[in-house]
Amino acid sequence: KxxxxxxxxxxxxxxxxxxxxxxxxxxxxxxxxxxxxxxxKGGYDTFMLKEIFEQPTTLRDCLRGRITGDCSRVTLSGVELNRDRFLQAERITLVACGTSWHAALIGKRLIQDFCQIPVEVEYASEFRYGNPVLNDRDIVIAISQSGETADTLAAIQLAKDKGAFVYGVCNVVGASIPRATDSGTYIHVGPEIGVASTKAFTGQVTVLTLLALAVGQLRGVIDSSTVQSVATALNAMPGTIEETLKCNDAVQKLSMFFTYAHNFIYLGRGYNYPTALEGALKLKEISYIHAEGYPAAEMKHGPIALIDQEMPSVIIAPSDSLYDKIISNVQQVKSRGGAVVAIVSKGNTAMKDIANFCIEIPDVPECLTPLVASIPLQLLAYYIAVNKGKNVDQPRNLAKSVTVE
Incomplete structure (x- = not known):
């Protein structure tokens, strides 16, 4: 201490x-x-590739003991031991940095959908200097892989000083953030050596899904059929990720076409707007290619001016409630000469007639698509960086744990 x-x-x-x-x-x-x-490294060329392929195992560890055998109920001890706090909560604020912030954006949608509580997401570095209005009916959820992020630790102290209940989502057992928070949940994905986070991201999203289901059940605002379908799919997620990883060879070949691109744009909607942000961040971190993540519907409000033959787009387009909307984005990019890599649900043949390249992912409930869509994005960033001869485990200027402002 x-x-x-x-x-x-x-x-x-x-x-x-x-x-x-x-x-x-x-x-x-x-x-x-x-x-x-x-x-x-266990036979893999790099820690990052090993950690990408570990995700079926790490998610199994993350889920263990948290979903009942019949998938009718989700139990998190941190929620059960603080029932009154979650029952009386009027607002939840998620604070995080980097990849954890992208997980928080997904967590916001999950909690609002399943718990019907207003949710805000803040960069920890901005939250601590923004004079947040908090009281004892607020819950602040701090997310960090390392548990040592300086800005997040400072945000936790500020929230506690203002009377909020602080809940931690962390990977490293006994780190500073688990000790500083009032309660929390470990993601249990094991040590992450590669600087660019992969398995910690999917672990964080998994825990936030469990948290949203558990709190929704506690507050009585989520129907049992929704819990059953989401929990069943989540319980099967390790096998689903194993299936998703079969795209590895296709992504490796695809990466050759884009190794020397200077810019990328990643587009997604709904749950997959944060997935687009995370995909762009992975590419930036390890290949040093400029990449920008954007909500697909906002493309017409400026970024479409960037689209030309030199600007490839990665568009996340699973068969969900917003699929018809995102098809128009693909067509708009194509009409301006841009190359499109589409992440689509398995069996979608229509997109192959529009996009230049399609990578298929298993069909899962809409709220879980970030878990499977992130896998090909991690692999794409990885192979482009390898093709460029970059050190993917230790990219320049980055540290695994940001312990200073």
């Missing part, structure tokens, strides 16, 4: 005490469930 010092001497027990008073501190030592294999 702050203002504590640890002293380690060979052959003696660990000593932790307060720096000012030299008073011994009470400590609880926990052994991490970590194997050496998790810290090695």
């Amino acid at each position: 702050n203002n504590e010092m640890a002293v380690i001497r060979r052959g003696e027990p660990l000593s932790i005490f307060e720096i000012d008073s030299h008073t011994p501190s009470k400590i609880s030592i926990k052994q991490l469930k970590l194997s050496l294999a998790q810290l090695e």
Whole structure:
């Protein structure tokens, strides 16, 4: 903790005490469930590729024990132990940075759809300086892979000072954010070595889906058929991701066409607007190609001016409630000479007549499409970066954990 010092001497027990008073501190030592294999590449060329292909396993770990056998109920101990806080909540604010912020945007839609609570999403760095209006009926959910993000930690302290209940969604057991929050849920995806987050993103989205279902049930505002269908599909998600990863070879070949592009635009609607942002961020982080994520419907309000033969577009177009709308976006890009890579639901043959390239993903409930759509986007960024000879595990100028402002 702050203002504590640890002293380690060979052959003696660990000593932790307060720096000012030299008073011994009470400590609880926990052994991490970590194997050496998790810290090695395991036959893969890079940690990032290993972590992309680990996602069926990591989501299995993330889901374990949280959905009942008949998929009729979702249980999170952090919600159950704080029932009154979630029952009385008038507003939820999600704070995060980077990839975690994209997960938060998906979480916002999930919580609003399933819990009928107003939700806001803030960059932690902006939240802490924005003089937020909070009270004891507010819940602030802080999301961080490392649990050490400086801006998010500062946002947590500000929220607690204003009386809000703070809930953490984190990966690293015993990190600063889990210790600073009032309660929370671990995503349990194991150590993520690659700087560009992959399995932590899908783990965060999975936990936020579980959280939305659990709170919706607690508040009695979600019908049992919705819980059953979403929980069943979520429970099957590890196998669904395994199926999705079969696109690897196709994406690797596709990447050759775009290795020397200078700009990309990623478009998505609804639940997949944040997926587009995340896909663009992955490409920027590891290939150093400029990429921009945008809500597809907003393309006509400016970005369409960028479209030409040198500007490829990646358009996320699963067969959901907004599919008919996004087809028009594909046609608009094509009519201006732009190349289109479309992420479509399996069996969609119509899009093949419009887009230059199609990558198929399994059909899942609309709210879960970010989990499967993110897989080909991770692979596309990865192979473009590899083709360019970049160090995908340690991209320039980036750190795995941002512990300063």
